[in-house]
Amino acid sequence: MQMLDASAADFAENFDRVVNARRESADNVSRDVADILSRIRARGDEALADLTMKLDGHHFSSDEDWRVPAWRCERAYEELDGELRDALDLAAARIRSYHEAQKPGPRDYTDDIGMRLGHRWTPVDAAGVYVPGGRAAYPSSLLMNAIPARVAGVERLVAVTPTPKGEMNPLVLAAAHIAGIDEIWRVGGAQAIGALAYGTQRIAPVDVITGPGNAWVAEAKRQVFGTVGIDMIAGPSEILVIADDKNDPAWIAADLLSQAEHDPSSQSILITDSADFAAQVEDQVDVQAAMLATGKTARAAWDAHGAIITVASLDDAIPLANRLAAEHVELAVDDPEALFAKLRHAGSVFLGRMVPEAVGDYVAGPNHVLPTGRRARFASGLSVLDFMKRTSFIEAGPDALAAVGPAAIALAEAEGLPAHAQSIRLRLK
Amino acid sequence: MQMLDASAADFAENFDRVVNARRESADNVSRDVADILSRIRARGDEALADLTMKLDGHHFSSDEDWRVPAWRCERAYEELDGELRDALDLAAARIRSYHEAQKPGPRDYTDDIGMRLGHRWTPVDAAGVYVPGGRAAYPSSLLMNAIPARVAGVERLVAVTPTPKGEMNPLVLAAAHIAGIDEIWRVGGAQAIGALAYGTQRIAPVDVITGPGNAWVAEAKRQVFGTVGIDMIAGPSEILVIADDKNDPAWIAADLLSQAEHDPSSQSILITDSADFAAQVEDQVDVQAAMLATGKTARAAWDAHGAIITVASLDDAIPLANRLAAEHVELAVDDPEALFAKLRHAGSVFLGRMVPEAVGDYVAGPNHVLPTGRRARFASGLSVLDFMKRTSFIEAGPDALAAVGPAAIALAEAEGLPAHAQSIRLRLK
Known part of the structure; x- marks a missing residue:
């Protein structure tokens, strides 16, 4: 586990290393x-x-x-x-x-020129x-x-x-x-x-x-x-917990361990504004890991990929969270909504102190198949959309065709596609 | 170009060949x-x-x-x-x-147990x-x-x-x-x-x-x-035109050529319920291709991959269209809506006689980046969704956690993930 202080001179470099750590198998298969x-x-x-x-x-x-x-x-x-x-x-x-x-x-x-447009999902x-x-x-x-x-x-x-x-x-x-x-x-x-x-x-x-x-x-x-x-290519699981010192350190430690126990490549990160709280969570992780049936895996993941980052203010956690683009983000603070509003990249967010990530794994309802490995920058969790596709449609009468047809002809000719132009020109006659 | 009759004994076999024809480069790059x-x-x-x-x-x-x-x-x-x-x-x-x-x-x-759920797009x-x-x-x-x-x-x-x-x-x-x-x-x-x-x-x-x-x-x-x-892996362009004999064969021929002129691997298919109309369109393709600046490409595509299929009734076109799952489908018939209702797989659909596909390429508004090579079975055209991602969120108080927490604990333990169970159990105390 790495303990990082955001005010340290070498923080940017060390944080980059956490963000860019390769946790996925590079097997050439x-x-x-x-x-x-x-x-x-x-x-x-x-x-x-x-x-x-x-x-x-x-x-x-x-x-x-x-x-x-x-x-x-x-x-x-x-x-x-x-x-x-x-x-x-x-x-x-x-x-x-x-x-x-x-x-x-x-x-x-139907739009202003009388062209009917839309899409259908199937x-x-x-x-x-x-x-x-x-x-x-x-x-x-x-x-x-x-x-x-x-x-x-x-x-x-x-x-x-x-x-x-x-x-x-x-x-x-x-x-x-x-x-x-x-x-x-x-x-x-x-x-x-x-x-x-x-x-x-x-x-x-x-x-x-x-x-x-x-x-x-x-x-x-x-x-x-x-x-x-x-669906998206999936990698090892990860959690980012942003927590103030009003949390029970045992709860936060359990949350960190709940990702760590999945796989030795899993990653658990805590960002907090209290160095004391950071130390208490670290202790609790050690205590709980020793008692877990999955302790060996959890310990390996925590030692290799875990991190506790202390920041001056919880607002400073947000740019770090956006860099990490984590699969799961817990906002265990008084006003989670304020932080959530500034969070751009995350797979799923757990608001407040009473929703450990494990609730989302099983019984909350939202999908637990979520983007890992910084992919929340561009990918979403699994949804019904992954099993559907959209067909667009266009309908026009002679007036709508007359309104836009000449522009389409000009573009088709400029692109060197005369049959495209001809298919419209014939209908405009 | 292949001329197929859906009532012929060998139709299924010949149609399979059209559906499965490899038009994409198999270069091992x-x-x-x-x-x-x-x-x-x-x-x-x-x-x-x-x-x-x-x-x-x-x-x-x-x-x-x-x-x-x-x-x-x-x-x-x-x-x-x-x-x-x-x-x-x-x-x-x-x-x-x-x-x-x-x-x-x-x-x-907020659902019936008081759990707040939802998602946000960014x-x-x-x-x-x-x-x-x-x-x-x-x-x-x-x-x-x-x-x-x-x-x-x-x-x-x-x-x-x-x-x-x-x-x-x-x-x-x-x-x-x-x-x-x-x-x-x-x-x-x-x-x-x-x-x-x-x-x-x-x-x-x-x-x-x-x-x-x-x-x-x-x-x-x-x-x-x-x-x-x-976005989706893209292959050569294609069009399927379903047309009755009330269309001007020159219009339909131009539509078929407008895809054929893109690339020698493009595919243009007409399905019609009239053998006479089929023959007229075939003639018109020959006449127009000879006059096109892109005639050589269009001719090559039409000869290699074009097809005209005659069916007893236009309803019979729909199962064929669903097999083809074409990028562009024109429904040049009196009641396009009736056919569209039964069409399951298509990238974009052009309803009626007055919207040649080329209108959709330029000025209609819907995206012209569409799934090719039968991929409309599972893929959609490009959209704003391709540049956004969804973050789900979960918020719960003690009551909502009490309502579902025990079930999550049971599942976590059955899956051999005790830290997951512990993160909930600590909060239920």
């Missing part, structure tokens, strides 16, 4: 991924079976080895502990409700959600990816998930039941992304692929981008 | 591009100067060789022929007006627009890329354009003046995309890069995606 994708394209299911045997130790003999039947998901849901089932149901209902209100509306208007036909196996197999993540697709009106919703040595995660199956996934295929890695993008004999292709994954999955998504739509 | 990008990253301006000398034959000696001064754009605008200047001004005003109305609004509401800080040199140096394209960025509220708007052997296009400079571009750098290709994404000594990095380009530019955009935001 692009050739391996290109090879896997071309194998899937050429040989479909055969290549998928070979790669799944080799990489996941899972062999396809029966249909059920390929695809999880719906009754298994339903049974997993029914067999869940009651409290957990209610929690998943509550999460799903709140996610659904937030995203329902997010559906974009059409536009349709869902994609089919979407695929990647669900990692192993450590990051989170049911909440399946809900956050699948529910917006369903709300958008996607007809065919497919999940792919690796089942190493055949092992399935019952929580993920239960979440698939709640989200109403239509097909779950037991494949993972770049090969699963290839199957979704290009289709195989068994798996029909989809139009959009979302969901988290390792470096191979991320690179495969990048390589199939353009054949299908994808 | 990814390694060349990766090399260029890494050179820009490592050596900045020095690499940019070397590559620009080598690839564009343009040498940087003075500052003006690097960057076009604003007065040159203003002068290019003033020296334009009056009719053309008015046409560009009209186009810009209409594009601005359409995109102004496209700006998304915030959401801010512009990116800086955007870069790629403007091709040579044949595709279209001022209209500069307006269509730059104006939505300006409307979104982007503070710094940068254009890059190659000036082979030092030659600049005055129409593009005039358009840059109208659009209010802040910086124009005389660089192109993958090296210009690298400079925009990573920054060099002279060129500060941007957050989003849009604009058309060749295979190198497209691949460079794909490779920097994630470091910056990009």
Whole structure:
């Protein structure tokens, strides 16, 4: 963990180092991924079976080895502990409700020259959600990816998930039941992304692929981008907490650790206007980390990427926050609105002292798939828009055409496109 | 050109071939591009100067060789022929007006448990627009890329354009003046995309890069995606015209040729319910192509990729149109609304007989940067949204936290994330 003082002479340099630290895997996997994708394209299911045997130790003999039947998901849901089932149901209902209100509306208007203009939004036909196996197999993540697709009106919703040595995660199956996934295929890695993008004999292709994954999955998504739509490339999670000294240091320490426990590459940063408070939070992080089952990961992330920055005034935190463009920003201060008004770049903001980031991970409603690694400068969290597209339209009668047609002809001719000009000229006669 | 009859026994197979025809360059440029990008990253301006000398034959000696001064754009605008200047001004005003109305609004509401939820949209800080040199140096394209960025509220708007052997296009400079571009750098290709994404000594990095380009530019955009935001990967232009026999065959032929003249890889398809009309349009394409200055390109595109499909009823055109998911769709029929209601996938739709696609290219207002190559299945035209991002927010008091906190704790524990649970539990005490 780095302790930085914004008034120090070398602060700018040290802060730059925090902003530009490379926390993402720089594995050069692009050739391996290109090879896997071309194998899937050429040989479909055969290549998928070979790669799944080799990489996941899972062999396809029966249909059920390929695809999880719906009754298994339903049974997993029914067999869940009651409290957990209610929690998943509550999460799903709140996610659904937030995203329902997010559906974009059409536009349709006639302008001053009598030209009718507008747009219409429609869902994609089919979407695929990647669900990692192993450590990051989170049911909440399946809900956050699948529910917006369903709300958008996607007809065919497919999940792919690796089942190493055949092992399935019952929580993920239960979440698939709640989200109403239509097909779950037991494949993972770049090969699963290839199957979704290009289709195989068994798996029909989809139009959009979302969901988290390792470096191979991320690179495969990048390589199939353009054949299908994808969500943002995701990196390790991060949190920025801006807090004054009226907070309980234990609460803030827990918030910092809640990101740190995700992955050794996660980043947790506190900016505060009190050096005393900074020291208390630092102590609390040590105390709590020692007691956590995930302490080793949290400790590694905090030691390598954590930072506590003291500033003279909380207003000074804002330019730093805008540079960091963090995935999650907590404003644990008396007047969070005043700081929020000046914050330009953040994935999601938690206003006040009573909303730890973890509430947003599960049950608040807004999507927890958010831009990481400074990408909040240009990217947004996952939404129904990722599963929809906009078609613009134009309608004109002879008067509207007469009003703008000559200008279009002049431009077409200047650009050396005479057939463009001719298509208008013929109609103006 | 292929003439297909939807009632023929081999139609499905032949139509599949039209849908799946590869019209995009399959040049394997990814390694060349990766090399260029890494050179820009490592050596900045020095690499940019070397590559620009080598690839564009343009040498940087003075500052003006690097960057076009604003007065040159203003002068290019003033020296334009009056009719053309008015046409560009009209186009810009209409594009601005359409995109102004496209700006998304915030959401801010308190739900049934007293939790405040919502989102806010903010512009990116800086955007870069790629403007091709040579044949595709279209001022209209500069307006269509730059104006939505300006409307979104982007503070710094940068254009890059190659000036082979030092030659600049005055129409593009005039358009840059109208659009209010802040910086124009005389660089192109993958090296210009690298400079925009990573920054060099002279060129500060941007957050989003849009604009058309060749295979190198497209691949460079794909490779920097994630470091910056990009618009959709663009391929050759295409048009689908659905027309009955009440149209003038000359008008429809001109519309088909207006896409064909862009590039030998462009695609123009007519679907009609009249074999007679189909034959008349075919004749008219031949007659008009012979008279066009762009006839050679148009002819090549039409011969290689053009198609006329006859269907028993115009309703039968809709499933075909949805398969094609074309960039531009003209509905030249009595009741275009009825067909439009059933059309699921299209970039932009032109309703009725009086709006040739070329009107949309220049002066209608909606963006002419649209998804090509069946990408309207999942992608939208360029809009102000491409230059903005959404930040979600959550605010809760003790009651709202008490209502959902226990469910979040249950989920966090089930996912093996105890610090997440702890951050909520501490606040519930």
